[in-house]
Amino acid sequence: MTLPLRRVLAGAIASAMFMVAGMASIHAQENEPAPAEQSAETPKPASTPAPTTGVPSEQTASGDQPEQVETPPENADEQTTSSEAPKQSNISKPVMFDPAMVTDLARNLAAQPFENPHRELPEALSTLSAEEYAQIRFKSKRAFFNPAETDFSLELFHPGTMYDVPVTINLVRDGEVQVIPFSVGLFDFGKTGLSGNDFTTQNYAGFRLRYPLSDVTSNDELTRFLGASYFRLQGQGQSIGQMARGLAVDLAGPTGEEIPVFREFWIVEPTDGADTITVYALLDSERVTGAYQFDITPGTCSQADITAHLFFRDGVEKIGIAPLNGMFLFGEQRRRFFDDYRGEVHSSDGLLIHNGRGEWLWRPLENPEHLQMSAFLDENPIGFGLLQRDRNFDHYQDLERRFDQQPGYWVTPKGKWGKGHIELVEIPSPSETNDNIVAYWVPETKPAAGGEMQVEYSVTATRDGTGLHGMSQATDTRIQRLSSQDDDDQAGTRFVLNFAGGDLDYFIKDAKKLRADISTSEGEVHNIRIMPDPENGGVRVIFDLVNTSDATSSNLRAFILYQDRVLSETWTMPWAF
Numbered sequence: 001m002t003l004p005l006r007r008v009l010a011g012a013i014a015s016a017m018f019m020v021a022g023m024a025s026i027h028a029q030e031n032e033p034a035p036a037e038q039s040a041e042t043p044k045p046a047s048t049p050a051p052t053t054g055v056p057s058e059q060t061a062s063g064d065q066p067e068q069v070e071t072p073p074e075n076a077d078e079q080t081t082s083s084e085a086p087k088q089s090n091i092s093k094p095v096m097f098d099p100a101m102v103t104d105l106a107r108n109l110a111a112q113p114f115e116n117p118h119r120e121l122p123e124a125l126s127t128l129s130a131e132e133y134a135q136i137r138f139k140s141k142r143a144f145f146n147p148a149e150t151d152f153s154l155e156l157f158h159p160g161t162m163y164d165v166p167v168t169i170n171l172v173r174d175g176e177v178q179v180i181p182f183s184v185g186l187f188d189f190g191k192t193g194l195s196g197n198d199f200t201t202q203n204y205a206g207f208r209l210r211y212p213l214s215d216v217t218s219n220d221e222l223t224r225f226l227g228a229s230y231f232r233l234q235g236q237g238q239s240i241g242q243m244a245r246g247l248a249v250d251l252a253g254p255t256g257e258e259i260p261v262f263r264e265f266w267i268v269e270p271t272d273g274a275d276t277i278t279v280y281a282l283l284d285s286e287r288v289t290g291a292y293q294f295d296i297t298p299g300t301c302s303q304a305d306i307t308a309h310l311f312f313r314d315g316v317e318k319i320g321i322a323p324l325n326g327m328f329l330f331g332e333q334r335r336r337f338f339d340d341y342r343g344e345v346h347s348s349d350g351l352l353i354h355n356g357r358g359e360w361l362w363r364p365l366e367n368p369e370h371l372q373m374s375a376f377l378d379e380n381p382i383g384f385g386l387l388q389r390d391r392n393f394d395h396y397q398d399l400e401r402r403f404d405q406q407p408g409y410w411v412t413p414k415g416k417w418g419k420g421h422i423e424l425v426e427i428p429s430p431s432e433t434n435d436n437i438v439a440y441w442v443p444e445t446k447p448a449a450g451g452e453m454q455v456e457y458s459v460t461a462t463r464d465g466t467g468l469h470g471m472s473q474a475t476d477t478r479i480q481r482l483s484s485q486d487d488d489d490q491a492g493t494r495f496v497l498n499f500a501g502g503d504l505d506y507f508i509k510d511a512k513k514l515r516a517d518i519s520t521s522e523g524e525v526h527n528i529r530i531m532p533d534p535e536n537g538g539v540r541v542i543f544d545l546v547n548t549s550d551a552t553s554s555n556l557r558a559f560i561l562y563q564d565r566v567l568s569e570t571w572t573m574p575w576a577f
Contacts (some may be wrong), residue, residue, distance in 0.1 A: 156207050
């Protein structure tokens with residue numbers, strides 16, 4: 001669903017503003033900043049490479065220097081707008097944008113030795129805490145783009161704390177590339193005490209796009225690209241939550257993770273009320289480069305359609321396509337205990353998979369005691385995503401993070417991805433500031449040095465995944481350890497599952513013919529029971545797992561049937577005895 005444009009309401013006023021204000025190159029908008037600015041509790045990646053010096057090249061495919069966007073002086077009229085930036089007198093000719101130039105840059109970069117793009121920031125910036133960094137805010141009234149042409153607006157992020165990669169930001173206006181030079185005048189430094197510092201040698205850390213998602217007068221965050229190759233996407237009524245990445249390289253591998261970064265962006269300025277904005281990006285890391293295209297459409301479930309063309313400097317043992325990042329500290333199963341007033345703390349509570357055989361799998365997430373990796377073998381997957389199914393505020397009681405409103409991300413592959421597996425990585429974490437959950441696709445064929453790979457997919461910011469399928473969903477997972485009662489009794493584990501939705505309400509009237517199909521790779525399943533759950537809706541399934549061998553772990557599966565008709569997705573979970 002595409003939301004209505006404020007441009008229709010503000011057109012006449014904006015036109016009058018242009019006639020009075022005249023020419024300028026920064027489109028200052030009168031939008032108030034959205035309620036949620038950049039979070040003070042910035043989630044940390046699983047690992048971060050050590051910062052070193054290195055400045056990205058600003059070369060273009062043609063060899064010409066692109067025109068610079070002229071930023072207005074600090075005391076400029078905040079209503080000054082224009083649809084065309086003035087040209088610099090020392091520019092011989094404009095550089096016209098062609099998507100192929102990004103691909104050529106990535107290809108040429110892969111043929112050159114890798115230069116680490118991280119650099120040492122001034123101490124005043126590198127020592128900022130997450131809370132201090134959050135006080136550095138872009139001045140919303142100086143946002144880019146013409147409000148008479150589009151409801152999208154562009155804001156930039158200042159470097160600081162862990163954000164030490166200088167990122168070049170280009171605008172594409174009427175087909176022409178215009179570099180945005182770094183300007184401290186675009187930022188409010190709050191109470192950091194940094195206003196008097198000279199940061200003119202820096203570059204931007206990333207950017208965010210805003211759009212009126214909530215209503216026609218709002219100015220909500222739609223997406224942000226900040227740090228490494230991370231990006232976020234929000235839909236209507238969603239708060240800032242989990243993240244996606246451009247690429248994952250050897251994540252949780254024996255040699256350590258390699259973290260690619262987006263070094264440069266080209267943002268195409270929308271015109272004529274377009275409801276999609278396009279962003280191109282250049283990715284770089286030690287063994288792989290890439291040219292990315294993001295076509296981002298806001299709505300109830302905002303969506304990014306992504307094309308990635310990858311080039312390999314060297315072979316890669318494990319490449320992660322369409323990686324999604326989440327956080328899971330604890331949930332209703334309470335495998336680990338925390339001294340916390342909140343009942344649950346997580347940005348997503350499960351991995352949903354629609355595999356190439358048409359089966360729907362639901363895998364509840366955990367905060368394990370040890371690193372845990374799960375692989376789901378597949379061929380031509382139909383979709384997968386990290387979802388936040390539990391939308392009950394009472395379960396979280398967090399007014400600041402609003403986990404009940406955070407989006408889930410659903411990946412839809414385009415074309416046939418062939419053989420491989422969906423990999424889920426769960427990293428032990430003592431804190432909610434760590435993104436300890438990652439899911440991505442791993443192709444069976446490993447990339448070789450000098451090789452190329454092209455992949456297309458979409459990422460949709462959904463809520464609980466309702467509408468992805470019409471089957472009953474596994475909504476809750478609760479676990480209880482059972483102690484042995486006598487010498488002949490074996491200790492075990494009780495699982496309590498809830499299924500709801502789909503056609504269950506129809507068939508539950510004949511509950512005697514409902515049955516739960518439970519299977520385990522190791523051990524034995526006892527005491528299977530299924531019963532209607534009038535309090536939560538749907539049915540509750542209870543079973544006990546007993547270890548009858550020397551096995552250390554087992555894989556469990558469960559689904560609901562009415563006679564021989566499958567009514568639910570398949571719940572699946574690994575278990576360590």
